[in-house]
Amino acid sequence: MVTQAVRTTSQERVKLKSTSAQGRRAAINSITLGLTWIATFAAIIPLVWVIGDVISRGLPYMSAEFFTSTFKPLTLGGGGVLHAIVGSAELVGIASLISIPIAILAAIYVSEHRNTTFGLVIRFSTDVMSGLPSIVVGLFVYTFLVSGQGYSAFAGSVALAIMMIPIVLRTTEEMLMLVPRALREGSLGLGATEWKTMILIVLPAAVSGIITGILLAIARVSGEAAPLLLTAQGSNVLSTSLSQPIAALPLTMYKYAIDPSPIRNGQAWAIALVIVVFVLILNLSARALTRNRVKGL
């Protein structure tokens, strides 16, 4: 196929010997290449636009009260989103506690048994998990943890944990593969056991990459509303109980966004600003951590 393509090109070249044809080919070349420039910068416009809008429309609704008080009816000024901030922190924190150990341990296993059948099955399961629609994760956790017991912060955390596992696992696995074999063999050769080699030598060498994965996973789930809709449900009161429904920033934002009141809409923009700033900081610091290690992560 490729040789055929090259042959066509050379045939064309023979045919198009006249200078005008040469000129046409050169023109097509510059136009095509110019278009890729334009398309690339056109694709960046939405990013700038979203961030610009979130700042200009969200900032006016931010105040000390926005961060320090909980839900109030519109007649009392609408209140703030402290309950949602606390809820999000709790949901994401517990999700991290559940997902990070599982993901790192499984990544250790996969990195050492990449090409065994079991290793391939795990890698495939990871791919499937990372491609799962978030709403399906919500349905799944609902059937296990909510039906019968009711909506709860714990169910929400589990849903977020399921979304974090594949991200942390994949990055950790990649980072473990980058640790030079000689380091591992040196430690084993000196008589260290396998687990000591892993904990004292290999993991420390990969730690910045693993933290990158964790930061990216936290960034990803901090903005998730769909799975929480079916698990944590959302709430208007400040609560930290694991067995009760709990508020979260993306949930509150969604509720305020579809509210008819313009004040609620404005608060939704302000919440969007909080989420976007948080997510962008996490993403950029994750990149900064691994900039010198892997290109294009």
Added chain:
Amino acid sequence: MTSIPASVVRSPSARLGRALAHGDVPYRLITVAASIVLILLVVSFGLMLWITSAPTRTQFGLQSLISSDWNPSGEIFGSLPFVVGTLLTSLVGLAIALPFSLSIAIFLVELCPPRLRGPVGTMVELLAAIPSVVYGLWGLFAFIPAVVKPLGDFLLKLLGTPTNFIYLPFLSGPFFGTSIFASGVILAIMVVPSITAITRDVLLAVPAAQREASFALGATHSETISKVILPYGMSGILGAIILGLGRALGETMAVTMTVGNVSELPTSLLNPGYTMSSVIANEWGEARSLLHSSALLEIGLMLFATSLLLNVLARLLVWSVSRKNPDQRG
């Protein structure tokens, strides 16, 4: 003390004891256990959705897939409008995203000045970092009024009016702003980064010799790209597209907020519609009857099965390119 018989050390129980003391056996067991948790999760996903959606399957069978009558209060559940809505929004999104993603990937691999490569790549990837629900808010209050509404009105007047010389029924009204078209455009923005990232990796895997041979034969850069590099990576690019499709199919919040949520079979891209994920998000909280929630679970099962299938297909395609050339460029 000096006379520990060698046979004792070699006996299985003693060896086990020693391994336990070293900690290697528990270490392996723990890592295996964590891996098994993962596999169990994926298997139970499928099983759970299959079991819980049984009431609808036994009651309606295939009827629920081909009927477009969705009436929760009347206990009738035909999910065709959602399947069609999901397919249309995703295909519109993909059709818009594809030329951009290909151009960006080509730009990053072939043309970008090295100094710009990092920042441009990062900015494209940050498009994927913005949460779905933020895209929904932005779409609803900023993008639809500013771009989609005027553009849709223009298309409607130009091509979607029956009295016109050229009449395209799939661009006819009624058009309110929130529509399949609007969701498609926002989905396009959201899937550009994922298609771009994989396409870029695929293009990087094209051997330098292919490129150099084409240049040596006198081909221009654009000819080299369209006739040598893209054909070489075609199956991988196809994989990237399929993965992007999978992402678009399951996207929930941004679509729920911009698609209009009308559970009728759409006849035009400018009509409001409904998607599979949106109907789950919107109706789950109100689903009182067993049949209603089981119908929603069946839709979830379809989403799960589709994303599983697309994932397998995409991985196989991408894998077939990277296997051709194990030592990658860049």
